[in-house]
Amino acid sequence: DTGVSQNPRHKITKRGQNVTFRCDPISEHNRLYWYRQTLGQGPEFLTYFQNEAQLEKSRLLSDRFSAERPKGSFSTLEIQRTEQGDSAMYLCASSFPGPTPFEQYFGPGTRLTVT
């Protein structure tokens, strides 16, 4: 399967712990996005990379959140000092480069539960 992959699929952690998620985009896609989805809501944009450059960050991305894409391939999203409000599905997406607005292809997500 050459789609977007995310690991782990599920993560349970205690409040105050740090967690890190990984996203591997489709190989020829240079754009990568992180979204967060809570129950009953649509995905909310967190941040966006073009190659290794982080070009846009949402105000939802507090200083406890950090995302990286060091070599322009896979990306990691780290949450420090997790809070119960961080419990959500974290979705990664990727898209083709170019001026035409290509659709974003989503991974299966990482479900985070903070206890």
Next chain:
Amino acid sequence: AQSVAQPEDQVNVAEGNPLTVKCTYSVSGNPYLFWYVQYPNRGLQFLLKYITGDNLVKGSYGFEAEFNKSQTSFHLKKPSALVSDSALYFCAVRDENFGNEKLTFGTGTRLTIIP
């Protein structure tokens, strides 16, 4: 700013009947519009998009959507519903402004096809 409204949380349709899932949007420039479907425990799957041109857009699995600029709507339609169409559907919008890569999603509409 960009926003999307999906006015119906739930839509029930009998198998074989036509279905419509409603979406209205708000952007400052011209919109790029997308429909995604989400099945349980799976990521978002792209159905179709409107960028420019013909107002009637055809997509995957027999779905189509009609862009109406005067009504700022982008309703999803299918002539004959299948039980397998039962899922959660999300409309999303992106403003055409260059550099804006963020998708804004609606809250979703749960479509149930009744056998």
